[in-house]
Amino acid sequence: MINKHILDFNENLIGLRDFVELIDPFLNEKLEEHDQHLQPLILSAMLKEVLTNPQDFEQEDKEKYTEFQQKLTKDLEAKYSEIPDVIIDKKEDGEQKKYSIKIANTNSEVSKHLDNVAKNRSHIELLYTNSLISTLSSVEWFFSQLLHFFYDKHPESAGVQKRTMTLTELKSFGSIEDAEKYLIDVKIDEILRGNFESWLNLLKTELSLGLGYLNDIMDELIEVYQRRNLFVHNGGIVNSIYLSKVNEKERNGISLNDKLTVDKEYLDNAICKLQKAFILIGAELWKKLSPEDTSRGDILGDIVYENLLHSRWEICEGLCYFSLKDSQIDPVDKVIAQINYWLCKKETGEYKSIEKEINKADFSDKKEIFQLGLFALRGETEKILETLPIVLETNQTNIERIEQFPLLREFRETEEYKTFKKESKFFKEKNKEVITPNKVEKE
Structure with missing residues (x-):
């Protein structure tokens, strides 16, 4: 059952990501549609501002910028009967200069675009903010499922023997089990x-989980939870609770009464951290309660592969490392975890830390598909070309996967691979047209 909870949790986060990816381009397109009408106004005003200090430019550059500014002004005069005023407010904060821009609403068309820009930016912010709240709702659901799974097996750990109930409450249940x-x-x-923090303390004390994999991301996780609390309970305004709970490094530059927001980068990072953390919590509990269950490696492997396709290296590295340390993982799943773990290290710029280990590895006693992975990690193009036909001939994988494997990304960019595609019978077979009664299809 715990494997189903893990898969459902993973699917919930996939669905949330897909929803954001579906809506986000539409909202940004709408924003750009109105923003492009304001950009010439802002650019013209900024050029006027910088050209007030001619000593900052070479003569040639000054003439070029002046000519461009004059062209912008001419275009704006042709578009508007009266060019709206653009006010640029410059403030110096230490060595940094900060600018704020205001456009006077003297033109109804400009006013319309300003309103729509503000509205669309608000919609985008709501998309990210509500997606963060939804992510943490999924996490809470998953956490509750893990607790139910554990306490159903070990009700004594829930302390139910020490709890008291009224006679009326007892009469409302059909059996002791229901109570x-x-x-x-x-x-x-x-x-x-x-x-x-209390959740983690309970996982360590009552469920006896190690949680060592959370050490490096603990401060970030706490900040995500506290930021969510601000949105739910305080309109996103920073309060003293947030400042006291969140590590200073994670709230750099954030002060009391600041209004926090969520952008796409923050949301994606938060989902990745939470996905990695709670799938690992689920996997550790699974390992504790069912140590002999060898299906763990297969489940985690599927989750890893899906995230590899989206270059979510941090999630994949964590899950692969867990599989490598799980003695009950099937040997084949362990080899896959090893290759993918190395790939994550390579993709995150840590190849030097594993280079000796990779070069020392000997996969000659393993299937060709695994040898292919090792050669790809090493960048040994000739050996890849020798092994690839064997892998395809013996159906260890197919052309679709070869075109998809993140592990072979570098190889697919080589001229050797392009030549292989042109000359290989496997690609010719794939592209061969098959005539059917109704249509022409490709195998």
């Missing part, structure tokens, strides 16, 4: 009302 489930539900509800 026990109710008390477990109460216990879990109380846990979920606590903060993130």
Whole structure:
């Protein structure tokens, strides 16, 4: 059952990411549609501002910028009966210069575009903010499922024996088991009302999990939770609780009463951190309760592969490392985890730390598909070309996967691969047209 919870949690986050990817381009397109009408106004005003200090330019550059500014002004005069005023406010903060721009709403068309820009920016901010809140709702659901799974197996750990119930409450249940489930539900509800730190403390003390994989990202996770709390309970305005709970490094430049926002980069990083953390928590609990279950490697491997396709190296590295340390993982799954772990290190600029290990590795006793992976990590193009036909001939993989494998990305960019595609019978077979009664298809 725990494997289903892990898969469902992973699918929830995939669905959330897909939703953001679907809506985000539409909103940004709308923003750009109106923003492009304001950009010439802003650019013209900024050029006027910088040209007030002619000593900052070479004569040739000054003439070029002046000519461009004059052209912009001419275009704006042709477009508007009265060019709206653009006010540039410059402030110096130490060595940094900060600019704020205001456009006077003297023109109804400009006013319309300003309103729509503000509206679309608000929609984009809401998309990211609500997606962050939804992500943490999925995390809470998953965490509750893990607790139910554990306490259903070990009800004594929930402390239900020490709880008291009224006679009226007891009469409302059909059996002792129903009463026990109710008390477990109460216990879990109380846990979920606590903060993130209390969750982790419970996982360590009552469930006896190690959680060592959270050490490097703990401060970030706490900040994500506290930021979510601000949006839910305080309109995104920083309060003293946020400042006291969040590590200074994670709130650099954030002060009391600041209004926080969520952008796409922040949202993606938060989802990645939470996905990695809680799938690993689920996997560790699974390992603790069912150490002999060898399907763990297969489940984690599928999750890793999907995230490799999207270059989410941090998630993949964490899950692969867990699999490598799991003694009950199937040997084949362990080899796959090893190759993917090395790939993550390589893609994140840590190849030097594993180079000796990779060069020392001997996969001659393993299937050709694994040898192909090792050769790809080493960048041994000739050996890849020798092994690739064997892999395809013996159906260890197919052309679609070869075109998709993140591991072969560098190889696919080589001239040797392009030549292979032109000359290989495997690609010719793939592109061969098959005539059917209704249409022409490609195999």
